[in-house]
Amino acid sequence: MVKVRCLECDRELNVPDDAVDGEIVTCPDCGANYEVTHSDGKITLKPAESIGEDWGE
Amino acid sequence: MSNGSNGTSISIVFDRLRWEEKELLDKALKLGYNARLVDAKDLVFSTDGILKDTNTNTSSIYKPDGISLGDIVIQRCISHYRGLYITACLESLGIPTINRYSVAETCGNKLLCSLALAKHDVPTPSTYFAFSAEKAIDIANGLGYPIVFKPIVGSWGRLVIPVKDREMMESIVEMREEMPNPLSKIYYLQEYVRRPPRDIRAIVVGDRVVTAVYRYAAEGEWKTNIARGGKAEPCPISKELEDICLRAAAAVGGGVLGIDIMEDEARGLLVHEVNNTVEFRGAASVSSIDIAQEIVSYAMKVVRA
Structure with a gap:
């Protein structure tokens, strides 16, 4: 597990080592959603898009 | 690559x-x-x-x-x-x-999808379209309640409303008229189909119905979407089901599609939606078919065609 901090509430989040780009991580405390990204060999998080009116299948 | x-x-x-x-x-x-x-x-x-x-x-x-x-x-x-x-x-x-652009365009818009189904004589609920608040209310009042209101773009049953009476209809229209999105003012009203508390999701890949599941509405829910807590159970693929699914798929242009079907008490199977980027986790959880593998194999057939 890779440990990163929630950008909203600073809680420590555990991201699986094999997480791929685009995978969603949700903070269990504040509910913020993040997308996993890899940069320079390190896992980082960026805020995920919120649900859009045209989202679906 | x-x-x-x-x-x-x-x-x-x-x-x-x-x-x-x-x-x-x-x-x-x-x-x-x-x-x-x-x-x-x-x-x-x-x-x-x-x-x-x-x-x-x-x-x-x-x-x-x-x-x-x-x-x-x-x-x-x-x-x-x-x-x-x-x-x-x-x-x-x-x-x-x-899927191809034309298929995505048709399936991603409920109005276009309903027109395509009707054009190809695929049994589908009676559906009405209005382009002003006044006519939307006129249609609903004329047809009677309940009637189902759906936004023409959207999924997972969001903002799909079983409209119970005139007061509710007028409130929905008033809200839609205040929304900035121009699509909010295109009104899609569908007959309320008397059905069991379930519908059928069938997955078509190319020229085959690879699997089908019943989707049961969650406790206290009218909508059967898995995204809303609905539960999936295996559904046998009868000749009738296979036939209507393949006709619905052909009507929108074919590809990898999720066909949503209701069982009307009087008329039998009715296709109410066709989904273009089908979610299949719920179906996969109760199906013996490897849906993802079927899709990948189909993609390779398209390459070789």
Whole structure:
């Protein structure tokens, strides 16, 4: 597990080592959603898009 | 992107990575294809016939022959419009894409989808379209209540409302008229079908119905969407079900599709929606068919066709 901090509430989040780009991580405390990204060999998080009116299948 | 051991490569374009996209990647790799996930949000297209992945350096500018995205793209964006217009760009570059632009356009718009089903004589609930608040209310009052209101773009049953009476209808219309999106003022009203507390989700891949499930509404819910807590159970694929599914798929242009069907007490099966980027986790959980593998195999057939 890779440990990163929630950008909203600073809680420590555990991201699986094999997480791929685009995978969603949700903070269990504040509910913020993040997308996993890899940069320079390190896992980082960026805020995920919120649900859009045209989202679906 | 170099080709895999069997000579074909595939890209799965996504904007929100779900179980389905990871499953498609996994199955494509296990089948020996050179496969990769591509984040749609990183792609840039131009009229010069190039597309670029902004996540990597300039050497990743793709050639217009589509080699860099492989032999075929499975378009899996969760945003309808993003997926639709990326498909338009991909097709302009000559990259085969599942599903095709015309299919995505039809299925992503309930009005166009209902028209296509009706045009091809696929049994479907009676559906009415109005283009002003006044006429929307007139239709509902004339047909009587309950009646089902649906936004023409959207999914997972969001903002689908069983309208119980005139007061409720007028409130919905008043709210829609205040919304800035012009599509909010296109009114789609569908008859309220008397059905058991379930519907059928069938998955069509090419010319086959690969699986079907009953979707039971969650406790206290009218909508059967798995995204709303609905539960899936296996559904036998009868000749009647197979026939209506293949006709519905053909009506919208074919490909990989999720067909939603209601069992009307009097008329039998009615197709009410066809989904273009079908979510299949719920169906896969109760089906013995490997849906992702079926989709990947179909994609490769499209490449070879």
